[in-house]
Amino acid sequence: MSKRNLIFLSLILALTLLVGCAGGGEQPPQDTPQEDGQKAASDLKVGIVLSSGGKGDKSFNDSSLRGLDRAKEEGLIAEYKYIEPKEVAAAEKGLRFLAQQGYDLVIGVGFMQKDAVDTVSKEFADTKFAIIDDVVDNPNVASLTFKEHEGSFLAGALAALLTTHEEIEGINAEEVVGFLGGMDSPLIHKFELGYTSGVDYINETEGTDVKVKINYTGSDPSAFNDPAKGKEIALAQYNAGADIIYHASGGTGIGLFEAAAQTGNYAIGVDSDQDWNQPGYILTSVLKKVDNAVFATVKAVKEGNFEAGLKEYGLEEKGVALTPLTEAGVTVKAAQEAGDITAEDVAKIEGLKAKIPAEIKDKIEDIKSKIIAGEIEVPNYLEQAQ
Amino acid sequence: MAGDMNSKELLKEISIPLLAILSSFIIGTLIVIASGYDPIATYGALLQGAFGGLNSIADTLLAATPLIFTGLTVAFAYRCGLFNIGGEGQLLVGGLTAAWIGTFKGVPMIIHLPLTLLAAMVAGALWVAIPAILKAKLGVHEVITTIMFNYISYSLVAYFSLKVLAKPGSIQTPDIEPSAYLWRFSNVLDMYSYLNIGFLIGLIVLFVIYYLLWKTTIGYEIRAVGISPDAAEYGGISAARNIILAMLISGALAGLGGAERAMGLFHNYRNGFSAEYGFTGIAVALLGRNHPLGIFLAALLFGALSNGQDYMNMLAGVPVDLVTILQAVIILFVAADLLFRRVLALKPEGRKGE
Numbered sequence: 001m002s003k004r005n006l007i008f009l010s011l012i013l014a015l016t017l018l019v020g021c022a023g024g025g026e027q028p029p030q031d032t033p034q035e036d037g038q039k040a041a042s043d044l045k046v047g048i049v050l051s052s053g054g055k056g057d058k059s060f061n062d063s064s065l066r067g068l069d070r071a072k073e074e075g076l077i078a079e080y081k082y083i084e085p086k087e088v089a090a091a092e093k094g095l096r097f098l099a100q101q102g103y104d105l106v107i108g109v110g111f112m113q114k115d116a117v118d119t120v121s122k123e124f125a126d127t128k129f130a131i132i133d134d135v136v137d138n139p140n141v142a143s144l145t146f147k148e149h150e151g152s153f154l155a156g157a158l159a160a161l162l163t164t165h166e167e168i169e170g171i172n173a174e175e176v177v178g179f180l181g182g183m184d185s186p187l188i189h190k191f192e193l194g195y196t197s198g199v200d201y202i203n204e205t206e207g208t209d210v211k212v213k214i215n216y217t218g219s220d221p222s223a224f225n226d227p228a229k230g231k232e233i234a235l236a237q238y239n240a241g242a243d244i245i246y247h248a249s250g251g252t253g254i255g256l257f258e259a260a261a262q263t264g265n266y267a268i269g270v271d272s273d274q275d276w277n278q279p280g281y282i283l284t285s286v287l288k289k290v291d292n293a294v295f296a297t298v299k300a301v302k303e304g305n306f307e308a309g310l311k312e313y314g315l316e317e318k319g320v321a322l323t324p325l326t327e328a329g330v331t332v333k334a335a336q337e338a339g340d341i342t343a344e345d346v347a348k349i350e351g352l353k354a355k356i357p358a359e360i361k362d363k364i365e366d367i368k369s370k371i372i373a374g375e376i377e378v379p380n381y382l383e384q385a386q
Numbered sequence: 387m388a389g390d391m392n393s394k395e396l397l398k399e400i401s402i403p404l405l406a407i408l409s410s411f412i413i414g415t416l417i418v419i420a421s422g423y424d425p426i427a428t429y430g431a432l433l434q435g436a437f438g439g440l441n442s443i444a445d446t447l448l449a450a451t452p453l454i455f456t457g458l459t460v461a462f463a464y465r466c467g468l469f470n471i472g473g474e475g476q477l478l479v480g481g482l483t484a485a486w487i488g489t490f491k492g493v494p495m496i497i498h499l500p501l502t503l504l505a506a507m508v509a510g511a512l513w514v515a516i517p518a519i520l521k522a523k524l525g526v527h528e529v530i531t532t533i534m535f536n537y538i539s540y541s542l543v544a545y546f547s548l549k550v551l552a553k554p555g556s557i558q559t560p561d562i563e564p565s566a567y568l569w570r571f572s573n574v575l576d577m578y579s580y581l582n583i584g585f586l587i588g589l590i591v592l593f594v595i596y597y598l599l600w601k602t603t604i605g606y607e608i609r610a611v612g613i614s615p616d617a618a619e620y621g622g623i624s625a626a627r628n629i630i631l632a633m634l635i636s637g638a639l640a641g642l643g644g645a646e647r648a649m650g651l652f653h654n655y656r657n658g659f660s661a662e663y664g665f666t667g668i669a670v671a672l673l674g675r676n677h678p679l680g681i682f683l684a685a686l687l688f689g690a691l692s693n694g695q696d697y698m699n700m701l702a703g704v705p706v707d708l709v710t711i712l713q714a715v716i717i718l719f720v721a722a723d724l725l726f727r728r729v730l731a732l733k734p735e736g737r738k739g740e
Contacts (some may be wrong), residue, residue, distance in 0.1 A: 037434070083699060083700055085696065085706075086661070086699075086706040087658060089651070089658075093445075094700060097697075167605075185548070185554065185557050185657075190458060218544075219544035219545070220540065220658075221657065221658065
């Protein structure tokens with residue numbers, strides 16, 4: 001190989017590597033679970049295989065790990081082991097490894113692990129498995145899913161009610177709201193359909209004509225981690241008349257929040273309490289309490305009443321919820337205590353929530369109780385698609 | 387560095403990649419220690435994951451298989467003086483095609499299997515046809531076009547796999563018919579690995595490419611164009627024709643790599659289908675000095691690293707990114723060819739061509 005060509009090829013290679021690494025994000029050093037003296041606290045062994053993004057995604061994976069941390073604090077388990085697979089195919093290896101090591105409960109995080117959990121749970125009939133966000137119909141698997149559509153319905157109703165209140169700063173004359181999706185995938189369509197159904201419900205009951213602008217960031221998992229594109233899409237939607245945008249796009253949503261702060265419009269967060277991300281611009285967040293579901297599963301195994309099959313966590317089970325519309329949520333207060341945000345930031349968050357008219361808050365509460373009572377039926381995209 | 391070389395030249399060719407690997411492991415060890423992990427446990431986990439038992443060895447070969455194809459993709463084009471950086475896209479297009487043709491019902495295996503393999507090769511070749519023609523006829527640089535075609539393929543393949551072919555409510559295409567399965571070794575061996583005869587196809591293709599390049603007129607012409615297109619033209623060899631031919635074969639090899647994933651490993655096309663095999667293939671070709679034998683060894687190394695890294699994470703708790711660093715350092719050292727030649731006091735390679 002001639003020298004010049006070699007240098008050229010190396011440069012290209014270096015570039016592709018750089019591009020490859022850029023997507024990886026940083027990963028904090030992992031503390032290897034140590035089987036220390038606490039072992040006596042419990043003999044229950046719990047292992048978890050995380051989804052892409054790994055530990056430190058401030059969202060889905062971290063929420064799962066919070067559930068395990070809580071189980072540890074409450075003495076249900078002494079330790080747990082987590083695995084971060086680098087590619088989709090590696091998840092199966094991780095699940096099998098944990099099962100082979102004799103873990104009592106093996107948890108797979110994310111719908112990408114559906115097939116892997118299916119395969120491995122058949123191989124280890126005596127091991128208990130759980131999958132988050134998808135359904136695996138085996139006798140030793142608990143499928144933990146969330147009624148994201150119910151939470152999204154509330155977000156849609158809130159957005160549709162608020163967008164007609166022109167007197168509020170940041171709300172324009174046009175009756176348009178927005179939705180920003182991450183990866184174009186069935187699960188995210190579930191959020192979208194819940195949201196648009198919430199808007200439609202308000203249009204019907206209030207006689208308004210609120211329209212929804214819908215955009216997706218991309219069609220592969222990187223679409224969940226593309227804040228630059230998220231901001232671009234959000235700015236385009238705000239320019240097109242939207243004043244409130246809800247997102248289901250993971251890390252991409254950071255871009256939405258920046259856009260909201262830039263234009264002075266509003267956003268609705270997702271999964272975790274994101275209200276403090278850009279204080280004063282995020283109305284509320286649709287919480288998805290993965291930690292609760294994980295904790296409940298560990299507890300059930302510990303107490304010997306683990307049940308396989310589908311467990312759906314909705315508004316009723318507090319598996320999905322909005323952050324409070326009247327005050328800052330517990331996470332915000334915790335963030336303040338930890339010094340992540342200032343008292344001024346909390347004041348901004350609460351100031352925004354105070355701007356939401358009381359009648360709207362009442363209506364949201366009313367809709368929530370109607371959903372729980374079954375008076376309002378929120379369509380589930382995944383059931384429709386089957 | 388053709389097939390025929392004397393032992394001194396051979397030693398020279400081998401010593402540089404070996405030194406690169408050795409140095410990268412030394413640096414890797416330092417990084418492991420600096421990050422606060424136990425290097426012995428780390429490398430122990432790597433080795434155990436890559437070679438500790440039948441299942442692990444099979445998984446290593448399984449991880450090496452697509453790299454054999456994508457390594458050849460890069461090397462074959464390189465022998466004609468071309469950089470085909472689009473292996474990733476060609477592999478994806480070939481893989482999706484195989485996953486689609488594979489779902490056809492009622493076709494006997496004796497037709498279905500070769501048909502699906504062939505369709506993937508044709509798809510891979512077609513995907514590189516436009517860059518090939520642009521290069522041959524207009525001199526448009528193939529690095530730019532093949533890289534850009536990668537981006538087109540990402541979107542196109544995502545569209546077809548998610549919007550047209552996907553099983554409702556999922557992000558993968560329906561499973562292919564058993565008549566298009568590549569036979570898995572786990573059918574007769576007691577293991578979990580999905581290693582399949584796609585690996586053996588890879589070995590055969592390695593040999594076929596070696597034979598084609600060094601024992602046939604076609605290969606001679608392709609290599610002649612690679613060394614000097616002008617001289618080849620002067621000698622009556624059409625540069626344009628050989629550039630197109632070499633690119634098409636190169637693309638077909640990547641497409642075949644995609645077929646192995648679809649027909650042997652996944653039995654469908656799914657999100658996350660390729661773990662950047664096309665790009666790792668560039669490294670494999672570089673480390674393997676663009677020679678089939680070298681590519682085989684380099685693919686095994688990268689396959690072992692890729693398979694072992696999961697166990698570094700599982701057994702030793704080391705972040706998977708560390709293996710990526712290791713791979714990057716290896717490439718860096720292979721590329722720093724000149725450094726090692728100095729160290730070894732070897733004469734720097736002149737512009738003597740290949």
